[in-house]
Amino acid sequence: MWRPLSGVVLTAALLTSCGGGDGANGSDDASTERGGKGGSPVSVENCDGEKVAFEAPPSKIVTSNAAGLEILLRLGVGSKVIGTGFPPAKGALPDDLADQAARVPVLGRTIIPKEKLLGSGADAYIETFRPARGAHVGPRPQEFRAAGIQVVQLRSTACAAGQTGPREDLSAVTDDIERLGTLTGASSRAREIVVGMKKTLDTVGERVDSVPEEKRPTYFVFDFDAGTKELTAVCGKQVANAVITLAGARNVFRDCDADYKKTGWEDVVDKNPDWIQLAVRNRGSGAADEKAFDEAESFLKSFPATRGLTAVKKDRLLRIRSERTSTPGVANAEAVEQIARTLYPDKFEGVR
Known part of the structure; x- marks a missing residue:
């Protein structure tokens, strides 16, 4: 199920695990690379092939939310981040990354106000989700240019709507990690992270890839925070669809031609x-997360339309935070393994 990773050399030295080995150590791991290249120009491509060029790696970066921030922290370039929106909640990151994230100024608890973003002094803005067409949320392109800020998009999520067909692997996510590595002069660290993710995915693939498509269990992401009356379905173009597919399951909404869509309980029941x-968003503590999971489970078991569902009656309910499956990062590979181990416990006997 895994597709080739761009620019990855599979050497033993890079075979780090996806867990603790991928945490940044608090230092700027890119310093040796930059030392050899000085202020060499760098460029990356955004959605629609738009090229974003910098005369030197940007040194003042603002991230739109925790997804971009976490990738930069794992790359060891947290010292370059001067602000973020949608900051990670307490407990969302490993301790070493959380300590670094706590030092990043929060420019907005949700979307960064336009005035703060334009006045931040940033030379690069990492955008995880592109505003919907026609929705003018945040600065317009000409306002970014006037402020000297270039927008770099995480293509795995920002470009999802323009993708052809469903997303069935994490190549777009690993490409984002490598792109940010290129942008910040941390390419070597990016390759280590990507190879660690690949190692995890290969371990899963060796055990579930042989399961015929028709025998793979069906899977629904219940986005509890998006509402229980009008549901938000995770469609084929979303990162979560790749996570589900790689774990050996079939997303029940994989055929809808979008990343998300509104739906009703009648579709889920059918x-x-x-x-x-x-799927609940991080609440800031393990206890708060568990309370939210309990509430989501209680709803499904008491709501007349859902209490008769196979998954509910058989208690096949996975407690996995939304961010681990729907936003790009190392946690995507970890979620693949978590789901696969739950669905196919016999195939992982003796595997640590």
């Missing part, structure tokens, strides 16, 4: 998924 992910 599809009757074998497994349901209770």
Whole structure:
């Protein structure tokens, strides 16, 4: 199921695990690379092939939310981040990354106000989700240019709507990690992270790839925070669809030609998924997360339309935070393994 990774050399020295080995150490791991190149020009491509060029790696970066911030921290370039929106909640990151994230100024608890973003002094803005067409959220392109800020998009999520067909692997996510590595002069660290993710995915693939498509269990992501009356379905173009597919399951909404869409419970009842992910956003503590998971589970078990679903009756409910499957990062590979181990426990006997 895994597709070739761009620019990755599979050497033993790079085979780090996806867990603790991918945490940044608090230092700027890119310093040796930059030392050899000085202020060499760098460029990356955004959605629609738009090229974004810098005369030197940007040194003042603002991230739109925790996804971009976490990738930069894992790359070891946290000292370059001067602000973020949608900051990670307490407990969302490993301790070493959380300590670094706590030092990053929060420019907005949600979307960064336009005035703060334009006045931040940033030379690069990492955008995780592109505003919907026609929705003027935040600065316009000409305002970014006037402020000297260039926008770099995480293509795995910002470009999802323009993708052809469903997303079935994490190549777009690993490409984003490598692109930010190129942008910040941390290419070597990016390759280490990507190879660690690949190692995890290969371990899963060796155990589930042989399961015929028709025998793979069906799977529904219940986005509890998006509402219980009008549901938000995770479609084929979303990163979560790749996570589900690589784990050996079938997203019941994989055929809808979008990243998300509004739907109703009648559609879910008609599809009757074998497994349901209770997807809740980080609440700031393990206890608060568990409370939210309990509330989502209680709803499914008490709501007349859902209490008869196969997944609910058989208690096949996975407690996995939304961010681990729907936003790009190392956690995507970890979620693949978590889901696969839950769905196919016999195939992971003896595997640590």
